[in-house]
Amino acid sequence: MNHFVRAIGVALVLGPALLSQRGTDPDEFEHLEPVLQAALAKASPFVVAVETFGGTRTISGSEGPTDSDEPPAPRVPPKPAKKPENKPAEPKSEEPKPDAPKPDEPKPAEPKPGEEGPPAPQPVPMPGSDPKPDENKPDENEGDEDKPGKKKGLPLKAPGFQQTLGKTTGIVLTADGWILVSRFALNLEPTTILITVPGRGTFHAQRAGEDTSRGIALVKIDATDLPVPEFVHPANVKIGQWAFALGRTFATEEPTVHIGIVSAQRRVFGRALQIDAYTSPANYGGPVVDVHGRVLGMAVPLSPAGRNAGVEWYDSGIGFAVTIADIPHLIERMQKGQVLQRGWLGVQFEPSFLGPGAKISSTPKDGVAAKVGMRKGDVILEVDGVAVMNGPHFQMLVSSHLGGDSITIKIRQDEGAEPVVMGPLVLLDAPWSEQKQKKDTDLPASFSLPEKK
Amino acid sequence: MHKHLLFAFSFASVLTAQSQDFGKAYSFEERKPRTRVEQVIDQRLPSIVKVHGASGLATISAYATGIIVSKQGHILTLDQVMIQKDRTRVVLYDGSVHQAQLLPEEPRFGVRLLKIDPALVNGELQPVWPPAEAEAKFRTGQFVVSLGNSFRLAEFSEKVSATFGVVVGRANTALRYRMADVKYDGDLILTDACNNPGQFGGGLFTLDGRWIGLNMKLLDSKETNTMVSAAIPTRDLLPYLEEHVLGKHTAEAVVNKPAPWTGIVLFERAGLQSPPAYVDRVITGSPADTLGLRPDDLVVRINDYSIRTCREFREVLGRFAAGETVQVTWKRGTKVQQASMVLASEPKK
Numbered sequence: 001m002n003h004f005v006r007a008i009g010v011a012l013v014l015g016p017a018l019l020s021q022r023g024t025d026p027d028e029f030e031h032l033e034p035v036l037q038a039a040l041a042k043a044s045p046f047v048v049a050v051e052t053f054g055g056t057r058t059i060s061g062s063e064g065p066t067d068s069d070e071p072p073a074p075r076v077p078p079k080p081a082k083k084p085e086n087k088p089a090e091p092k093s094e095e096p097k098p099d100a101p102k103p104d105e106p107k108p109a110e111p112k113p114g115e116e117g118p119p120a121p122q123p124v125p126m127p128g129s130d131p132k133p134d135e136n137k138p139d140e141n142e143g144d145e146d147k148p149g150k151k152k153g154l155p156l157k158a159p160g161f162q163q164t165l166g167k168t169t170g171i172v173l174t175a176d177g178w179i180l181v182s183r184f185a186l187n188l189e190p191t192t193i194l195i196t197v198p199g200r201g202t203f204h205a206q207r208a209g210e211d212t213s214r215g216i217a218l219v220k221i222d223a224t225d226l227p228v229p230e231f232v233h234p235a236n237v238k239i240g241q242w243a244f245a246l247g248r249t250f251a252t253e254e255p256t257v258h259i260g261i262v263s264a265q266r267r268v269f270g271r272a273l274q275i276d277a278y279t280s281p282a283n284y285g286g287p288v289v290d291v292h293g294r295v296l297g298m299a300v301p302l303s304p305a306g307r308n309a310g311v312e313w314y315d316s317g318i319g320f321a322v323t324i325a326d327i328p329h330l331i332e333r334m335q336k337g338q339v340l341q342r343g344w345l346g347v348q349f350e351p352s353f354l355g356p357g358a359k360i361s362s363t364p365k366d367g368v369a370a371k372v373g374m375r376k377g378d379v380i381l382e383v384d385g386v387a388v389m390n391g392p393h394f395q396m397l398v399s400s401h402l403g404g405d406s407i408t409i410k411i412r413q414d415e416g417a418e419p420v421v422m423g424p425l426v427l428l429d430a431p432w433s434e435q436k437q438k439k440d441t442d443l444p445a446s447f448s449l450p451e452k453k
Numbered sequence: 454m455h456k457h458l459l460f461a462f463s464f465a466s467v468l469t470a471q472s473q474d475f476g477k478a479y480s481f482e483e484r485k486p487r488t489r490v491e492q493v494i495d496q497r498l499p500s501i502v503k504v505h506g507a508s509g510l511a512t513i514s515a516y517a518t519g520i521i522v523s524k525q526g527h528i529l530t531l532d533q534v535m536i537q538k539d540r541t542r543v544v545l546y547d548g549s550v551h552q553a554q555l556l557p558e559e560p561r562f563g564v565r566l567l568k569i570d571p572a573l574v575n576g577e578l579q580p581v582w583p584p585a586e587a588e589a590k591f592r593t594g595q596f597v598v599s600l601g602n603s604f605r606l607a608e609f610s611e612k613v614s615a616t617f618g619v620v621v622g623r624a625n626t627a628l629r630y631r632m633a634d635v636k637y638d639g640d641l642i643l644t645d646a647c648n649n650p651g652q653f654g655g656g657l658f659t660l661d662g663r664w665i666g667l668n669m670k671l672l673d674s675k676e677t678n679t680m681v682s683a684a685i686p687t688r689d690l691l692p693y694l695e696e697h698v699l700g701k702h703t704a705e706a707v708v709n710k711p712a713p714w715t716g717i718v719l720f721e722r723a724g725l726q727s728p729p730a731y732v733d734r735v736i737t738g739s740p741a742d743t744l745g746l747r748p749d750d751l752v753v754r755i756n757d758y759s760i761r762t763c764r765e766f767r768e769v770l771g772r773f774a775a776g777e778t779v780q781v782t783w784k785r786g787t788k789v790q791q792a793s794m795v796l797a798s799e800p801k802k
Binding site (some may be wrong): 164 | 488489490587592593594595596619621622623624625627628631643660674675677678679680681728729732751753754755758762763779781782784786787788789
């Protein structure tokens, strides 16, 4: 139905164009212009500006750890801290409930045991005391220190991307004040977030949950009757269709627009569309809309190879738009303040083994796999009932999951032995994901000032 | 293949030497334009010239693009350091090279008019002029063609590069001050038709052939830490053009602006990173006091200017003068409030 409607739409738009251009080259841009204007006008009301204040300037980009399935082992930070208590590696009979305590919620004053690392309370206790730049970063890399080849002491140098305090973009998610923003906007761990809804004024925003694997986050403002966009399910998106990336960084009255097409579907393990419209800090967090002004996804700096990577690809013609319509269950968890991270089983597969199945080449000892007894040489035959074709297929099946998700694995542990079923196994959060985010969902709106005379 | 190219080149050279019709000195076959994009490019290319000069510095390119704005030989270009007196040459569409005379620059925009002798031009110059009320006539999402000599690729009478893109948006005044190299306050046209070196000084044209922008150098945006392609709206250049091309003179009153004072004392600490603009104290009887600002309030905006740090507070305030009225936005607790403030002068002690 949907396709049919769109087909009619396209025919209406292009029909006269083609007729009038008979005998000449079609000049589709002349005819696209009004279509683009209309989409822009339709989308403009729900594209909001995000301003952040305070926080620490950091460098993101290629410095960040990558999470190709290459050696995650040495990266395991020595301090998953409170993680295990919520995400036990033991097999569990049921999916974790959405309202299960999130990793950061039980944040009682109990100090983390045996942590040498960062000062336990996150920085920024009061205005004016912004920590020195880079304070955050070094300890982030502590986990890397045991990695061979990783030089100590210079974790912060370029290459990378120095993020600014600049304005970014967000999308209204619900009429009652949920706003979808890019995780990029919160990289600096701002102390204050303000959202400006066009024509409605500026609102103070409370930070809620986020999905670091998608680079998106939710904030809540105190407003009602906000204009809500229509989100298009990725199943209704076709490679090659127009994609317009909108942003609020450089413009206030109407959003900026970059045009392109959908380059690929289901990138980053099913999480995002790839587009060739320019994306950059000028439109990260902004919607990527179709010719009808409907939201295909949110432009975020993302790449399959890393957590923050992607920023250095700005304006390159390789952009990612995280799809939203297919993740209502995750949005719900984020609204409850949960921080979602990429799931991690803890196996590496043997690339030279061509299948069927994926042969394990190593199992980092902190991983779920090692704890349930998977070993080097075992062959994984099925994931959740899906026969595993080869290593990359296995990676695809697992990497689309988040930490806390359960998967069931059929595995052959010895040559010629009967396959055994393991699971459900609850995946851990990927250890190289952003472990260090601020756990306060209720950021203080202001801070008590020191005594004055 | 190479042999053919060589042959074609030498053949062209022979033609150059023999022909008096310079327009065809290095001609090649091309079909007639069909689409709007092709038409605009064909229509506007003869107005675009290559500007060559001398540069003493490695980082400053010695070439740019210019646009013919009068039949008397006025050419508008971006004022680069490359423009040294007596060493600026202009290459017209037909490949002819002309010595250019420098007219006074327009420092606010960083543009300058050059003048060549029309008597030495073969045929008539084909000027373009900014459309009246261009302001109303460019919109976000409008398709544009950018013409300019990117990387000095076009030699002799070769046509300059045409790139295609869209008006990405209008960067409003408040964002202007976070873009390096921009000295004036007007809006800029942002575009994704990339301003490679050399493309600057060239023109941005809509699909109906109007000249809406003069390409700038790639700008460094402090807002995003990225490079941005932008153009000066031609409407903003009209007063300068009218004065020096048409001889109209518009006197500008130079006013000494008294420094503004709000009575806000910010909570500020020395350090690499300037903290957010939290109010530490409010002087009794000051404009801020009248507004009801209190310690612990966070000043987030003055007019459209975002105030992210104490440093930005001072910078932005410096753009105004005592006596002016500004909209101040601040955050108290979780409430965002806004009110007008009449800036005062700092009282004498």
